[in-house]
Amino acid sequence: MSIIHVEDLVKEFRRPRQYDGSFRTIRTLLTREYTVKRAVNGVSFDVQAGELVGYLGPNGAGKSTTIKMLTGILEPTAGTVTVAGITPWRERERNARNIGVVFGQRSQLWWDLPLRDSLWLIGKLYEMPRGLFETRLRQFTELLGLAPFMDTPVRQLSLGQRMRGDLAAAMLYAPKILYLDEPTVGLDVVAKEAVRTFVRELNRESGTTVILTTHDLDDVEQLCDRIVLIDQGAVMYDGGLDTLKSRYAPYRELVVHTNSQVSDVPGATVTRQEDGRVCMRFDPRLMTAADLIGSLLARHAISDLSITEPELESVIRNIYADRP
Numbered sequence: 001m002s003i004i005h006v007e008d009l010v011k012e013f014r015r016p017r018q019y020d021g022s023f024r025t026i027r028t029l030l031t032r033e034y035t036v037k038r039a040v041n042g043v044s045f046d047v048q049a050g051e052l053v054g055y056l057g058p059n060g061a062g063k064s065t066t067i068k069m070l071t072g073i074l075e076p077t078a079g080t081v082t083v084a085g086i087t088p089w090r091e092r093e094r095n096a097r098n099i100g101v102v103f104g105q106r107s108q109l110w111w112d113l114p115l116r117d118s119l120w121l122i123g124k125l126y127e128m129p130r131g132l133f134e135t136r137l138r139q140f141t142e143l144l145g146l147a148p149f150m151d152t153p154v155r156q157l158s159l160g161q162r163m164r165g166d167l168a169a170a171m172l173y174a175p176k177i178l179y180l181d182e183p184t185v186g187l188d189v190v191a192k193e194a195v196r197t198f199v200r201e202l203n204r205e206s207g208t209t210v211i212l213t214t215h216d217l218d219d220v221e222q223l224c225d226r227i228v229l230i231d232q233g234a235v236m237y238d239g240g241l242d243t244l245k246s247r248y249a250p251y252r253e254l255v256v257h258t259n260s261q262v263s264d265v266p267g268a269t270v271t272r273q274e275d276g277r278v279c280m281r282f283d284p285r286l287m288t289a290a291d292l293i294g295s296l297l298a299r300h301a302i303s304d305l306s307i308t309e310p311e312l313e314s315v316i317r318n319i320y321a322d323r324p
């Protein structure tokens with residue numbers, strides 16, 4: 001049985017029409033007309049325990065709204081959400097014990113308290129036995145490098161420090177599921193790496209189920225085996241990262257270093273040629289890299305070459321470019 005089950009999930013936001021100064025809108029205010037925004041439009045997916053799923057899509061696609069329904073913060077307009085056997089918005093407290101949540105844009109910590117006190121309060125709220133609390137606190141302090149800022153009020157922490165504190169707070173009481181909404185947004189390379197290492201470790205060592213939304217596709221490449229891609233509130237792709245690449249970007253790029261003029265290459269398309277480097281694209285299902293390189297070597301003096309897979313970023317750009 002899946003640990004997370006989402007079926008035909010819909011969320012609409014109703015907002016009174018804004019007053020824009022026209023007569024029409026004054027009437028609108030009196031008659032209370034609404035605009036309806038369908039942020040999530042029939043999403044279905046299942047997550048098995050121990051999976052690490054990337055939930056991706058452009059700005060405004062409905063990612064955060066979905067996460068909020070999974071956490072129980074928002075009640076769906078229609079559809080089903082079951083998380084570890086619980087309907088989150090109906091049993092928010094019971095659900096809260098099973099999940100850890102980190103919103104990159106907003107800290108869950110107490111702004112004026114030192115990190116240490118925030119974590120202690122969370123231990124109390126979740127009624128953690130003292131021994132367990134201390135063991136996990138020690139473990140996370142080490143894993144996330146919290147010691148240098150444990151006694152600093154949260155408001156004074158850098159973004160990277162705060163994010164590490166938030167991760168510790170979210171996982172302290174050992175929930176089975178972790179939701180991460182843009183956890184690496186605005187972080188420097190070192191802090192991003194710390195977040196990724198921590199998430200990977202939790203997933204591998206403790207089997208924590210993770211749903212991650214992010215704009216940083218390096219996060220996805222490094223962490224996720226499976227991705228669910230949404231657009232305008234609906235699922236466009238659900239499957240493995242490799243399958244996504246081979247379906248939407250089956251080509252490879254070959255770069256050769258040569259001084260000779262390379263124009264016509266059977267089985268490949270030259271995309272760029274500059275400073276003794278020639279870039280070409282080929283479809284490995286039609287032409288093997290070995291054959292392509294063989295035919296080039298037979299005709300040109302080549303000093304170096306490399307083959308690259310398409311970047312996830314360009315794959316996803318292609319998918320959205322193709323949409324109706």
Ligand SMILES: Nc1ncnc2c1ncn2[C@@H]1O[C@H](COP(=O)(O)OP(=O)(O)O)[C@@H](O)[C@H]1O
Pocket residue numbers: 013014015037038039057058059060061062063064065066
């Ligand atoms: N509380 C709200 N009231 C009205 N509209 C909202 C609210 N929250 C989100 N939306 C709208 O729903 C859509 C999806 O938002 P969101 O789930 O935050 O997208 P994402 O996280 O993928 O960027 C957007 O068009 C957004 O403006």
Ligand SMILES: [Mg+2]
Pocket residue numbers: 063064065181
């Ligand atoms: Mg969002």
